[in-house]
Amino acid sequence: MPEEEKKPKKLVPKKYPMPEQDPKERIHNFNEVPMGQDAQTAIAEAQRCLQCKRGPNRKVCMDGCPVEIEIPAFIKKVQEGDFAEAIKIIRQKQNLPAVCGRVCPYENQCEGFCIVGKKNEPVGIGRLERFLADWERNQPLQGKIDVPPPTGKKVAVVGGGPAGLTVAGDLAKLGHKVTVFEALQYCGGVLVYGIPEFRLPKAIVYSEVDYIKRSGVEILNDYVIGKLDTVDELLKDYDAVFVGTGAGLPDWTNLPGENLNGIMSANEFLTRVNLMKAFKFPDYDTPVRVGERVVTIGGGNVAMDCARTSLRLGCKESVILYRRSDAELPARREEVHHAQQEGVRFELLAAPVKFIADDCGNVKQVEAIRMQLGEPDASGRRRPIKIEGSNFLIDAQTVLIAIGQSPNPLVPMTTPDLKTTKEGTIAVDEAGRTSKKGVFAGGDIASGAATVILAMGDGKRAARAMHKYLTEDSSWPAPEVFEKLSCEM
């Protein structure tokens, strides 16, 4: 393949295909759906890149990457077949390449800005990133990672999700002594308890966590800050604290019947299946049961994950109930496409009204109502309006509520002088500083539920600011700044 593209470069209009498990097969297993590309295909894909230069009026791929990976530079190395150098370039900015190469919404980010993408399919930047990270993981282990001499400064990171791990990795690379306090038995946050195995194999997350450990970061699991030590207590032992506790609180519909058996939050369902490995019951002890039909309420990535997981647990039909239309589905297009391929039924423009029980207190039906789209609301999306009298019933043995997550309140609740917004997020300035001196925050706890790469971007910015705070300038913005921030948001 690669030979053809030499000299007068003829552009290959489409990305080289990603081999995937057959939908009929894969709904019976939890193995990863896209199977990865080989070295030859990666090099060919890299050769589709034009090596564009950034300009003041010219936005290219890098402008779309929240952590500013030097995309043309690493792609150049792939073109040359120098994978070791290519992944090194990525690692300068990105601590979790194997993860982001899989779950980043790159279609709106790096690839959305790709010049090739203007007329053809963009360069498969996400796939290349994934390829390199997977390649690296299959190389012999490197032992400890070189870090500069200790600065003598100690940092506590609360929460081992993408935001916290990024801060930990970056500050360790600068010679600070970092300890991560994680509430669960494994690090990774949503990456281990939320996103399913078939999208992101847990072994990959563990190996990324291991990489961070090898750079000298200490990780304390089973450690709930706010219940064990408080942030104030951490400040006695550490020079700075980063809070990255995520948006782990499930939102509810508050409709009648929501506490029936068989109705679960997406978090409970996914935690049982992913963190506790209920899909391997009885080899693992935690149970989960879906029954014949599962109705998932919501239309985001979380809802797609629920609907697709249900199929793999053996339900006969998996239905998504979403109140707007296909065009407004907030999930990534790729996820919607995968769900459709697998036979998930989309019941669009419909919203639940109440949940109906059988004689034993289990849910048996969802009563729903048809919707139509009206004028755009504040978010710019057209507002769904009920069509009176259009109620209908869907049978369901399991109902999964995937309508959103709110910020985890534990740390703000136990840290009196940490200002929050009315949405419950921690108020931060552009550097990730909070109203409490020495305390930084980022990721979903500061932004509200967002994405892995935005959480990492927050982590990057905070790590830079923390380094400056620890080594040069320990001044702090005046309290009024945060007063204002907490009202604005």
Added chain:
Amino acid sequence: MYEVVKSEKLTPDVIRLEISAPHIAKKAKAGQFIMVTPTEHGERIPLTMADFSPQKGTVTIAALEVGKTTKQLGRMKAGDKLFSLVGPLGLPTELHKVGNVVAIGGGIGLALMYPVVRALKEAGNHTINIIGARNEKLLMYEEEIKSVSDEFFVCTDDGSKGHHGFVSDILKKLIAENKKIDMVYAVGPIIMMKVIANITKPYNIHTVVSLNPIMVDGTGMCGSCRVIIDGKTKFGCVDGPEFDGHKVDFENLTARNKRYIPEEQAALKRFMEAK
């Protein structure tokens, strides 16, 4: 990994384990619980701390062996290690001086009420403690509870010790005798707590019960533990586990705790056949 430093059977099917966990012991308060995962493939289950010692750096749990995970704990010996232990979780018991307090425990609740009644006594209350079990052999913590009681009653369902009948009989009697009662604290089987709450409700006696919904994370992330209190949904793990007994929807709790019975039975059968 958390090491078991002491293991003993309190009754044929209650195991008490003292576990090394200095960081938890330092922060623990009466009424709080921990999430225990015995092995890497195990389930996370909530267990109340029956005791804790910041000096020794240990926490103590007492578990009634009802299913796979508690039976697995039942086989733990000193020196064995537990995969994961998270805590202290939940809100501590509110321990004020209120006057005359009647504390009632049934079954495994006997082990759990001890740190609470001890603290109630230390807070300066007049403590009336009522304990009950199916028969004499299943009684536990009798001496300990007695030692912090101003008044003390024992009941057994079969009459093998103390009053022949239920703990609720004694409570009814105290009320009938016009005993001044400022608060009732009840911990034990759901049915017992429900009966107690129904008895005190007409008299408006403040009644606190300790609920045991099925949990997964124990930190407020999933809602597996939701209970209905005064018509509103609350999370047992972060808003509880103790609630106003007059406001609890016990039917809902009973129904929700039956969610996984077929799977629980399958897991138990497999476990018992394997060993």
